[in-house]
Each structure stands twice: as C-alpha cells, then as structure tokens.
Amino acid sequence: MGAIVVGTKSDKNTTVVGLSSDGKIRVEITTSNPVKSNTMLMGIIFRDSNGGTIKQNVNYDILAMQNGKEILLDLSSHAKDGTGTHVTNILASDEPVNIEVTLLGFGTGDESRWSGPKGEVLMFNVVPEFGTIAMMILVISIMSIVIISAKSKMSLKL
Template sequence: MKTIAICSFFVLFAMVAGLVATTPAAYADHSEVTIVPADGSGAPGCEETADGCYIPTTATVDVGGVVIMSNTDTAAHTYTSGNPSDGPDGIFDTSLLMAGSSFEWSPDTVGEYPYFCMVHPWMIGTIIVQEVGAAEDDHGDDHGDEMMMMPEGDATATGMLSDGTMVSIWASAPTAGEAMEISIEFADAEHVNHDIMVTQDGEEVLNDEGAHHHEGTGMHTTAPLSSSDPVDITITFQGYGIDEKTGPIGEEVVFTNVVPEFGTIAMMILAVAIISIVAVTAKSRVIPRF
C-alpha cells in the first residue's frame, strides 16, 4: 500500500511539472548576473580549462542591471576592468575581494568590458553590456551563442529539492559548434550554491563546481557542442549561504534529453520530473510515509 502511495505521489508531481513548463521565448533577460572565480584559480591552470578562471568567462547583462562579483574561492581576488597588458582602465574595480565577499557593479553604457585579477593576472573575463530587452544575435558575431529568456512561469524543465525549492532551467537550443547557455533558478531562494554538470552523448561539456547565485538565479555556458543532440544536466545542490551552508546539501536534480523544442517539451518534462524526485530521494533517503 505504501509503495502505491509513493508511486502515485511521483506521478502526480510529474504531471503538474509537465503542465507548468513551456518553451522558452526569443529574447534574453539579463537583469542580473553573478560571476565567481573558479576553485583554485589562485594558481595557474584554470585559464586552460573550458570554464576559464572566472565563471562565466563571458557574462551578459542589461544596461542598468547588476553584475555581482562574488568571491567563492579560498584565495583573495580582484575584478578589475582592463587587461593584464595595459593595466586597469578605471571603469570598475573591486579592490582585494576576500573569500566570502562580494561586489556589485551596475553598468550604464552598452559595450564589452574586459577585466582581470591584479593578484592573479592569468584570470581574465569579459562582461557584455546590452540594451534592455535586446533581441538575440543571428550568429553573425564571434561567440555565436544562442541566448534565451528566463520569463516568469516559463521554463525548459523544472524539478524540486526535498525542502520544496523548485529548480528550473532555461536552455538555448543545442547546436553543433556552438556553446549552449543554461539559466537556472532556485525559486524564492538567496545565496544558493551548487555544482552543474552538462554532458552530451556521454561527453562532458560543462563542469561548473561551486557556483554561487546571490538571488537564486544565474547563467552557465557550455563549451562548444560537438552535435545538435540533446544534453543531460545534473544540478548538485551545495547549500544556502556564504560562510555557513544550510539546506539539503548533496541532493541532485537531474534533467535528461534537454532540447527546448516545441512539440517534444511536454513529454520530456514528464520524464525529467520523475527522474528529479527519484534522484533527490535516493541521495537524501527521505521517503514519504503515509
């Protein structure tokens, strides 16, 4: 009897998740972005990885939006506009940002802003500032990323942590030779820490560990994909907070065969919802009792 009740709960949740998830829109919402240093970036080597030393290496934000520069690493870093060769250009500078500290910058001019760490000059990144509500490019520029919007209520896929926090993702369409953008939202949560692993055809295209999102939302970019096949996304929750972490640490929410195309989305969400709950239950050993 208990087994039937548990299965009924899984199926009910999956059906609800399938109904609330829809296809992404054609515009990108970049009102806020969080940038963190790669773990261990105080030593050379991160510059040779797909993720780079600042994550994301290229961040996009709207004019008037907020760039949160958060130091989740154990070493002190700076986010200094300019480049190691020419030095600071004076547009923004966090000064020495100690572990666990953050700095916010609100840009007022469209453009591309390179920055680096004055302590560890191999750490470089770029912030792209665009007009609010700007339509996405037609792949005519160098990066060729297909962006997506994170509209309220619409998501590529949705899962849930055992504490009831809804986890939603918005993903651009996987395209061979291009990077894929994945936005993530932990509903009604702040200072969220998590890892994200993305694989395509069994090959790792993103492994972002120690991501921190000040207001529960953020964006991640994969390495260029080898094909247009769907991807698998695993979110590993690492706690709420900056210094002391709380919540169901270590739980996983798994999204499989993610390809945000109309017509396949409803069926895909059903599978995602069931897999999400099973992954959480197995990890936490929280079994509902009736």
C-alpha cells in the first residue's frame, strides 16, 4: 500500500495525494466535496514523483465508497495522457468518501508488457470541509482565552 498525504482543501474541493510504496509514482486526486443528493466529480493525475512529470498510458482501477456503499467503480481505466475524470453516483450523505486506486501498470496493448507497479492499492479519504463552523469555533476559543486571561490578571492584582 502507498502513503497518503492530505493536500489542499477549500469550500468546494479537496485534493489528496498518495505515493506508491516505492515512492516513484505520485497519484493526485482532486474532488468536489461530498454533498448529499449530488454527484462527486473526481480528477486524477499520475505523476513521476521525481520531477513531477505526468506519466503516460496509466492503467488503473478506481473504487469510491461512502458509508460502506459503492458510489463509483471503474475497472480497467486507461489514462493515455496520465489524467482521468470520474463521476460518482448520487451521494446519500455529506459523509467522507473513501477512494481506492489500484495501479495496474503502464503501457498499451498486452498486459504482460505493462511496466511499473502492478496490483498496488492506494487509499484516500475525502472529508468535507467545515470552514464556517471551524472558523466560528476558532474565534470563540480565542475570545475565551483572551477573556479568561484578562480576568486572571485582574484577580492577581487584588
């Protein structure tokens, strides 16, 4: 299994990055955030981790699940230019989505001539952004600290 690195988040999308176990292949997935009753758009890019050039003729499987239910299954996908786009079924909730990408190899034609990692599974977890709620909690926490600090200094002077 490859390593997972959480990338950038915004109110509309999330980017997650995974590395193959040998560290040579970097998989970047940018998704729309999970929203109940909507589909989720996924863009995938396969890069060489040394230099970041996009890999060509990538063969892979992709599976996405939410709450234990399959919302996307594309087997034997081929990304000629190293990029791919996938769309899930309609989501049942705003809950996180788990994505598994299985690397099948690089090349065209006969599978026996494909190179690179074969059968390696990279797992990703896309968690919806709670920007507004997180910001409110942060502001309330900071205000509480300031108020408590101010009261503590006043009681020390008495």
